[in-house]
Amino acid sequence: xxxxxxxxxxxxxxxxxxxxxxxxxxxxxxxxRMQSIxxxxxxxxxxxGVINLRGRIIPILxxxxxxxxxxxxxxxxxxxxxxxxxxxxxxxxxxxVSEVLRLPTTSIEPPPxxxxxxxxxxxxxxxxxxxxxxxxxxxxxxxxxxxxxELQREVAAGVETR
Amino acid sequence: MSxxxxxxxxxxxxxxxxxxxxxxxxAVVQLEQTPDDQELLNTIFRAAHTLKGSSxxxxxxxxxxxxxxxxxxLDSLRQGKLAVSREIIDIxxxxxxxxRALKDSIAAGKGEEGDVNEVVARLEAVLAGPAAPVANKAxxxxxxxxxxxxxxxxxxxxxxxxxxxxxxVQLEAGCQxxxxxxxxxxxxxxxxxxxxxxxxxxxxxxxxxxxxxxxxAFVSREDADTLANVVKSVSEIKDVLVRPIVLEEDQPAAAxxxxxxxxxxxxxxxxxxxxxxxxxxxxVNQTVRVDVQRLENLMNLVGELVIDRTRLTEVGxxxxxxxxxxxxxxxxxxxxxxxxxxxxxxxxxxMKARMFPIDQVxxxxxxxxxxxxxxxxxEIDFIIEGRETxxxxxxxxxxxxxxxxxxxxxxxxxxxxxxxxxRQGKPRHGxxxxxxxxxxxQIVITVEDDGAxxxxxxxxxxxxxxxxxxxxxxxxxxxxxxxxxxxxxGLSTSDKVTDVSGxxxxxxxxxxxxxxxxxxIDIRTTPGKGTCFTIKLxxxxxxxxxxxxxxxxxxxxxxxxxxxxxIDVTPDSIQHVHRQQVVVVRGRVLPLIYLGQALGLGTxxxxxxxxxxxxxxxxxxxxxxxxxDLIGEQEIVIKSLGNFIGKIPGIAGATIMxxxxxxxxxxxxxxxxxxxxxxxxxxxx
Numbered sequence: 001x002x003x004x005x006x007x008x009x010x011x012x013x014x015x016x017x018x019x020x021x022x023x024x025x026x027x028x029x030x031x032x033r034m035q036s037i038x039x040x041x042x043x044x045x046x047x048x049g050v051i052n053l054r055g056r057i058i059p060i061l062x063x064x065x066x067x068x069x070x071x072x073x074x075x076x077x078x079x080x081x082x083x084x085x086x087x088x089x090x091x092x093x094x095x096x097v098s099e100v101l102r103l104p105t106t107s108i109e110p111p112p113x114x115x116x117x118x119x120x121x122x123x124x125x126x127x128x129x130x131x132x133x134x135x136x137x138x139x140x141x142x143x144x145x146x147x148x149x150e151l152q153r154e155v156a157a158g159v160e161t162r
Numbered sequence: 163m164s165x166x167x168x169x170x171x172x173x174x175x176x177x178x179x180x181x182x183x184x185x186x187x188x189a190v191v192q193l194e195q196t197p198d199d200q201e202l203l204n205t206i207f208r209a210a211h212t213l214k215g216s217s218x219x220x221x222x223x224x225x226x227x228x229x230x231x232x233x234x235x236l237d238s239l240r241q242g243k244l245a246v247s248r249e250i251i252d253i254x255x256x257x258x259x260x261x262r263a264l265k266d267s268i269a270a271g272k273g274e275e276g277d278v279n280e281v282v283a284r285l286e287a288v289l290a291g292p293a294a295p296v297a298n299k300a301x302x303x304x305x306x307x308x309x310x311x312x313x314x315x316x317x318x319x320x321x322x323x324x325x326x327x328x329x330x331v332q333l334e335a336g337c338q339x340x341x342x343x344x345x346x347x348x349x350x351x352x353x354x355x356x357x358x359x360x361x362x363x364x365x366x367x368x369x370x371x372x373x374x375x376x377x378x379a380f381v382s383r384e385d386a387d388t389l390a391n392v393v394k395s396v397s398e399i400k401d402v403l404v405r406p407i408v409l410e411e412d413q414p415a416a417a418x419x420x421x422x423x424x425x426x427x428x429x430x431x432x433x434x435x436x437x438x439x440x441x442x443x444x445x446v447n448q449t450v451r452v453d454v455q456r457l458e459n460l461m462n463l464v465g466e467l468v469i470d471r472t473r474l475t476e477v478g479x480x481x482x483x484x485x486x487x488x489x490x491x492x493x494x495x496x497x498x499x500x501x502x503x504x505x506x507x508x509x510x511x512x513m514k515a516r517m518f519p520i521d522q523v524x525x526x527x528x529x530x531x532x533x534x535x536x537x538x539x540x541e542i543d544f545i546i547e548g549r550e551t552x553x554x555x556x557x558x559x560x561x562x563x564x565x566x567x568x569x570x571x572x573x574x575x576x577x578x579x580x581x582x583x584x585r586q587g588k589p590r591h592g593x594x595x596x597x598x599x600x601x602x603x604q605i606v607i608t609v610e611d612d613g614a615x616x617x618x619x620x621x622x623x624x625x626x627x628x629x630x631x632x633x634x635x636x637x638x639x640x641x642x643x644x645x646x647x648x649x650x651x652g653l654s655t656s657d658k659v660t661d662v663s664g665x666x667x668x669x670x671x672x673x674x675x676x677x678x679x680x681x682x683i684d685i686r687t688t689p690g691k692g693t694c695f696t697i698k699l700x701x702x703x704x705x706x707x708x709x710x711x712x713x714x715x716x717x718x719x720x721x722x723x724x725x726x727x728x729i730d731v732t733p734d735s736i737q738h739v740h741r742q743q744v745v746v747v748r749g750r751v752l753p754l755i756y757l758g759q760a761l762g763l764g765t766x767x768x769x770x771x772x773x774x775x776x777x778x779x780x781x782x783x784x785x786x787x788x789x790x791d792l793i794g795e796q797e798i799v800i801k802s803l804g805n806f807i808g809k810i811p812g813i814a815g816a817t818i819m820x821x822x823x824x825x826x827x828x829x830x831x832x833x834x835x836x837x838x839x840x841x842x843x844x845x846x847x
Contacts, residue, residue, distance in 0.1 A: 038824040041761040052818045055462035057801045088806045
């Protein structure tokens, strides 16, 4: 366990296709229940659509599709995790959100080359907590790559007005 | 003033400085037209004076120096010592430009970057100009006069235990290296206190532009004799006079006692400014500056309130069904109604708070028109009407660029050279008229000129030559349709077209800008008589009247400005041309497409006895969109889809409906582009 002096990070821990993931709590704005989502035409498949979050329009990403994991059904535990990174606010659909925990930075290791679920490029590392492994997501990467696709799509659309 | 205080007031200072600069810009241009307008001169003087005061108190010395020098010139104009000339107007405008550059640099956090010496020198040259010998003499004999900034410095120094002196130094006749002597005097004195002012100006002293006397305002803790001795220690000084400066409290701006009234030196700021400036500051309405973001947030909060109100009503209805008529329910109903009324009022008030007079945009144009006209060698009367017309802040921000384009075109291509005009029996002066007014739920802005006008046939010919349109389709175009060709991108970038048609540079961009803010633009033109562009804009960008429709179980919103009409179409009246579905409406062939298809949803048209078709028009192009169901008209609040999603072809944004759900707003322009494409795609598959 962490001592008072050891540097540590606070994680929001969630489940995705049977794996345990974590993101830095500083990026998590709130966690809401699943709600009806308005689909937007001509967006990548992982963009489920948008919702109204107290007057703001927030895009919602299906993390299963985002990471090319097998599709999952929406259950009572399904949550939308609203994360904020720089100018971008998105909601991520995850299977469930389990807890918030503190993890000493010393117990975080770089991602192993072989990992069952998602592309290693999206990972910051793997944290060990008691006997569990928590996969730390690199939100920057997760959100950035889709922006690049976005750009490509705009270029492809070509005719669009400025 | 400490740094902390400075930063606290910097925002206000910059806002106010911008106001004063705009006022200066505009009034100086106007002054050129009406050189004898004393009231106008006073306005200009006041603006310069206010700017000087605030700059000095913020510690921006370059701004203060330059405005101070402007004031001197303006005062000479007021007193009739100088006459308004094109040269003086140019110099005043150059001063305003320099001030703006300084202000911008301060706003960018770089401090006062930029050189004022050149403009200051030009202003001083004007002052020393035609009445040169007299003026020089005045400098030599001037008694020391202090403006209110300098007086404030002295007052501040006195509080700290300093005393203020006037030191008059006379050099020996035929003194060699006068500037060196003056420099030594300055140097010696600086060790004992601070020189607040020098007459003549230090630059003139350095350049030996003085006879043999100079006068300083000096603050020091030393007594008069000590100072006199220090000055006398410099050789070739004939005489020194040191006497205390006594400020008159009741006349802050007037020169110190002993200065003969009516005989101000070159430096004299004049006694009037002290009294006229406050007089101009009587506001009838009390106002507060509010950050636009704040208003935006307020608007969002009210939007949520509106949604909650709807839910409250629903809950009330639900309870009523279950519990029947109970007294408590009646109260709930009442409260719900009351909240509803209050929210509507609140929404309206916040909308109003976002309204600004369009003058904010217009006031920079007189200067621009003047400069352009001068450059093009044309004579133009520029008339602005409806400055007080109010519109939403968001629209104000967007409308400036298109108007600049239109005005520039009117001057460059519309108005003819003076000689050409005379030959055609027109007055030498062309007239450009910019006008804004309200019409129902819209703002109308017109840009009108009495120039050459546009010839539809010539525009057609050019469009054909450019390969933008085939001769056959050109022949079928009406005059109006031909005029609309100037909005084609290819046509607009061609220089040659502007020679022939007299118009066209960047008109596609103008239209894009205007359509981006849900506006429309129309042309009316007569060859030889002139051209009038009419822009119609919604009152606010944030709120838009829309037609809501159902497609594939979802709600979409057509901006009502683009909707031409709604018709019912039976399946058997649909025909095919090149596999494109069309329908003939009043003799006109209209392309038809299912909205779901245009949006790329891939859903087939559901079978129906009649289809509801929304006919959408942009310029001369019209397309009919088949929808599942019409919901009706509604005011909607437009919201962006955010950075992550960015721009989606066919979608202009989103809006939140009364029940809290999200509906997408259609971007008619790009949607229409897809019509042909989807048909092609079907053909290929």
